[in-house]
Amino acid sequence: MAENRQAVGFGRGFWIATAVLTVVAAGSVYFWYTLPISNALPEAILTARQIDDLFRFMAAVGSALYVFIFGYIVYFAIAFRAKKGDDPNAIGVQVHDNVRLEVLWTILPALFVVLLSIISVKIWYEITLQPANGLVVEAIGHKWYYTFRYPQVHGEITDEMHVPLGVPVTLNVTSSDVIHSFWVPAMRLKTDMVPGMVTTIRFTPVRPGRYQIICTQFCGTQHAEMNKQVFVIEDRPAYDAWFHSWQAKNANASDAVATASTGTVALAGGDAKAGQATFQAKCSACHAIGPYSQRLVGPGLKDVLHDPSHPSLVDGDAATPANVAKILQQGYKGDMGQMPSAQMNAIGDKDIANLVAYLNSLK
Amino acid sequence: MPHGAVADPDEGQVDQLYAETRQLRLQGFLLFLVSDVVLFSSFIFAYLYLRNTLPAWPPPGINRLDVGFAAFNSVVLFGSGVTMHYALESWKHGKFARYANFLIATIVLGAAFLAGQGYEYTNLYMREHVSWSGSGAFGASFFTLTGMHGFHVFVGVCYLTVLLLQSCAGVYTKEKYFGLTAGTLYWHFVDVIWVVLFSIFYLI
Amino acid sequence: MDFAVLERSVAVVGGVLVAFVSAYALYKDWKTPGLDNQVFKVMLFLLAVGAVLATLAGLGVLGNFPKAA
Amino acid sequence: MAVQAAHAGGGIADHIHPEPQGFIRRYVFSIDHKIIGIQYMITGFVFFILSGLLAETIRVQLMNHAGGFVSNDTYNEVYTVHGSAMVWLVIIPIVTGGFGNFVMPLQIGARDVAFPWLNMLSFWMFPVAGLLLFSSFLVGAPVAGWTEYPPISLEGGVGTSMWCAAIFLIGVSSTLTGINFIVTIMQMRAPGMTFTRMPLFVWAQLATAPLSMVATTALAAALAALFIERQFGVPFYDPTKGGSPVLWQHMFWFYSHPAVYIMVLPVFGIVSEILPTFSRKPIFGYKMIAFSSMAIALVGFMVWAHHMFTSGLAPYLQLPFMILTYVVAVPTGVKIFSWLATLWGGKIHLTTAMLFALGFLALFTLGGITGIFLAAIPYDLHIHGTYFVVGHFHYVLVGGSLTGIFAGIYYWFPKMSGRMMNETLGKWNFALFFIGFNGTFLPMHWLGILGMPRWVPQYDPQFEFWNRFASVSSFVMTFGILLFFVNVIWSLRNGKKAGANPWGARTLEWQLPSPPHYYNFKHIPNVYGLPYDFSLPLPYKGLDEELTDSPAPVPAGSH
Secondary structure (H helix, E strand, C coil): CHHHHHHHCCCHHHHHHHHHHHHHHHHHHHHHHHCCHHHHCCCCECCHHHHHHHHHHHHHHHHHHHHHHHHHHHHHHHHCECCCCCCCCCCCCCCCCCHHHHHHHHHHHHHHHHHHHHHHHHHHHHHHCCCCCCEEEEEEEECCEEEEECCCCCCCECCCEEEECCCCEEEEEEECCCCEEEEEHHHCEEEEECECCCEEEEECECCCEEEEEECCCCCCCCHHHCEEEEEEECCHHHHHHHHHHHHHHCCCHHHHCCCCCCCCCCCCCCCHHHHHHHHHHHHCCCECCCCCCCECCCCCCCCCCCCCCCCECCCCCECCHHHHHHHHHHCECCCCCCECCHHHHCCCHHHHHHHHHHHHHCC | CCHHHHCCHHHCCHHHHHHHHHHHHHHHHHHHHHHHHHHHHHHHHHHHHHHHHCCCCCCCCCCCCCHHHHHHHHHHHHHHHHHHHHHHHHHHCCCHHHHHHHHHHHHHHHHHHHHHHHHHHHHHHHHCCCCCCCCHHHHHHHHHHHHHHHHHHHHHHHHHHHHHHHHHCCCCCCCCCHHHHHHHHHHHHHHHHHHHHHHHHHHC | CCHHHHHHHHHHHHHHHHHHHHHHHHHHHCCCCCHHHHHHHHHHHHHHHHHHHHHHHHHCCCCCCCCCC | CHHHHHCCCCCHHHHHCCCCCCHHHHHHCCCCHHHHHHHHHHHHHHHHHHHHHHHHHHHHHCCCCCCCCCCHHHHHHHHHHHHHHHHHHHHHHHHHHHHHHHHHHHHHCCCCCCCHHHHHHHHHHHHHHHHHHHHHHHHCCCCCCCCCCCCHHHCCCCHHHHHHHHHHHHHHHHHHHHHHHHHHHHHCCCCCCCHHHCCHHHHHHHHHHHHHHHHHHHHHHHHHHHHHHHHHCCCCCCHHHCCCHHHHHHHHHHHHHHHHHHHHHHHHHHHHHHHHHHHCCCCCCHHHHHHHHHHHHHHHHHCHHHHCCCCCCCHHHHHHHHHHHHHHHHHHHHHHHHHHHHHCCCCECCCHHHHHHHHHHHHHHHHHHHHHHHHCHHHHHHHCCEHHHHHHHHHHHHHHHHHHHHHHHHHHHHHHHCECCCHHHHHHHHHHHHHHHHHHHHHHHHHHHHCCECCCCCCCHHHHHHHHHHHHHHHHHHHHHHHHHHHHHHHHHHCCECCCCCCCCCCHHHHCCCCCCCCCCCCCCEECCCCCCCCCCCCEECCCHHHHCCCCCCCCCCC
8 A cells, every 4th residue: 555655646746746836835925925015005004014914924825825735636636637548447545534634734724823813913903002192083974975074173074084194093984874984995994984883993194195085885876986085194284284274164164063973072151042042943853841751752851960860861971061962962872763963963062062051051 | 213214114114103203303393493593592682782782771761661560471471381381291191181271271371471462562552652663772672572472472372272173183192292292392482482582671 | 459569479479380380390301201301391491490580570679660650 | 005194294204105297296396305406406597597697797897997888776786686696596595405405315315305395395485585586676676785784775665675585585495494404314314324424415414404594594583674674664773763784784694604604515515525436535534524514614603793894893802703714714724635635646537527626626725715814804904895805705606616516517417317418518618617717706806905896886997907807707707607508408418328327426326327216215225334435345235236236337528
């Protein structure tokens, strides 16, 4: 049996094939490690390089492995084929098992899995643990466009997204209708924009330029046209100019749609009188000015801030002005329907302050 | 054992064959119940998931479900599980009259449970204004799950009635009564699902 | 008599009864062979658990009662 | 006869009945597993042609970066129905209902499945579901892709509800088939056929059946919820009414990841039969292959959220899903290496069936490797929802499952019809399919990495070259597949008579005449060994006499 195996299985052809495949596999490893990915697709943020390195690692190992598997398939199919002159009833080498070999090819992939897990967890931590102290931007998906909110800019910016070079960005994304997605290929980052949910990604742009934002989650007829661009601007004054221009442009339109879901609202100087008017216009469809039990859609709000039997709000937080403001700002996904966020209600920070002042004045 | 013993069925090993086909049907029926359990589990997962994503449960404006009546109604259903168990036991021991009494008791208790649930639904809808489609995830998960369970109870009541009629008509014998076993399995399954539903809706 | 108290009392008494009977049935069946009987045993056990839960709920240990308004 | 009276409910003795003579009872509403298996295949291939046409519509649209062949909405309908039909009406029914029904009872030495009537019922749900799905085109088919994520799938007309109903129906059919197969394999194996003597195809079906049973039921729940939300406004998924869109994704992928294994595991079984037969060698590492099927099935239930890395799950929830997905690589690797080792030192007969099996090995391996890229969260954040994904799952489902299906048809066609398929046509079929397939789907990986999202009727002009390349290649592939149908139809009439065992294979079904008798086995044989030892005598005793001593012939078309 042993000679037979030598002659049939591990003859010169096998070793030549193995040598050729090893060279090809080494070549493919070299190919992936030297492939200039950033020429085809720039690496625009700090972690993009590492993500590409992960790709190189997987592609190199994967293609080397594939070269061997495919190569051996072809080689075996040719080398061991039944030839014309063969005995028609000839059979192959009758081996069933080889414990050492099987252990080997269980352990090796398992080790690869461990290695890959370590590498990907490490990179993934770097992606999720990007600094949170920089610029906070909010991106909102609509059918079929994106808008953005910046701190100190009222309303939504319908222009392209602008970020200064080197400043960490915290991007909160959400959607106003169906699920969209926010993908910047050059940043190797993507997150779904799920309605009713705020998802956060963080990145630090390190390469100036203009990059596509693409929606990858099907969102309707014109899904394919849902694109925008993000400008990474090296020239700080230029960024500031763009920023101020939007501050000016949105100065008046501001309170129509306000910043939501991030940052706390300044409550000082709320005007109860104005709040009452806003309440009539925006809240009275669902809330009565009566006791808690006087329910329209939501509960009665007469003594929402001063009712000892209801010390906490629907979200479980204590009934304090700041927490009421938070609900007004972020909305609340309730069950009789949704308490709309400030964005959906089209009220601004000032309105929230007024409303809180008004509610606080009721006793 | 695989069916070597039936290689030559012409010899008429009827009881052997009965044992074999009974085993087939038993396994098939149990697997059917397993897939039904998965169906319920999926909806239970949906309920717990939705409940978990909301900041407060029950949502504002909806009172907690009345556990008192539910406990009463649950005991009715659990009691029917016990009577069903003894119905099958009686059949196995050849006490057919006792069997019929227990089975009728089971059917009555099952129907009583359905009536109780109807009462609870009416109460929720009329007094608490909780409805299937108008009360958010609460109404959706509560009515879908309990409704599905109620439908299973209803099917069970019908199934047991058929079994009662069949056994009166002499379909089953003291040795061959797989239909009754299946009915008992189904009824226990319905009970046990309710243990879970009762816990997750009324107790937590 | 308050209907609510009645239903809770029935739940407690019935729950104890059902729990005991199913536990007894489980005890009697403990050594029966066969796939169906194994399943029955699991079911009886769960039934007993359910009855205990219902009893505790009837006693007000578990679950919430609507506040007497 | 007393026997019949005792088993009116179905079961083993059913096939002691006389063979039905009427055409309807014999070929249409048949309870014979062989006929039902063939019915599954024919129906599946009819739907395959229809959804193949849809696929070509997609490729024609994408010839031009601005689209223009069909409107956006039509395009969306086309790929949605293409995906849904290929998954639920083509691959799953053919590999489980088709091959499982035809081959599995023959291989375990049974006269039929455990519940023949249930089997017929499951089959007839399938064409009904198919008609329901395709007729949704008349009222406006669903548009949101085969995944139908809400809230977008809550919009639109009744088409999406029809989609729900159709998939629900096919799901019930799949669940019942799963139950049927589990009981059959557990209870109806021939005497002596222990678990470690079962052919690997049977092992593969045994690993698949619980998946079809459990996972499909979970999908049924998700579909039922979507249906009642669409029709009655009951909020499960709509965030504005207190539901959660991510809930659907959990429930859908809890099914749809195992669904991938439902589509691929039986094909592993097919390949594990073909490779030893045409290598004239025992399968290498029988136990490891069988065990790894079960391991894949088990782990397959625990990895669903790797489709949801961009959906905003809590980060600590994502990690275990990534690592468990990597773990799937180990049993899959074991299988691939074992198949390679089966080839080593064999006497390989390169029949068309063998070529397709080798093609499966090559293409599926690549699909498996690209799967690792998608499992790695950091890289998935880049390529999720792009053409990389499209390329990947077509390598798994077309390169894997469909290639395996072709291999299986070329292999078992003689058993089904009694005639051989044409080998020359078959080899052209393989070559064109293999080349066209790679040309179509390989470039998609690179397109995805560079930034081409999926589900788009128009795209950035920079991707136009490779899209055209893919489209042209897909025409080549389609032509190759066309040759397959030509071959089947031609061979049904003109193929050489096959005889009982044209390939010299050793599993039980090849020890019966082609096509087998209505009862399969007049006498159930005794089994006392694995079917893969080519140096030993056949491990069966008590087979019908006229066949046991016919010598193993040379496989036709092997030179």
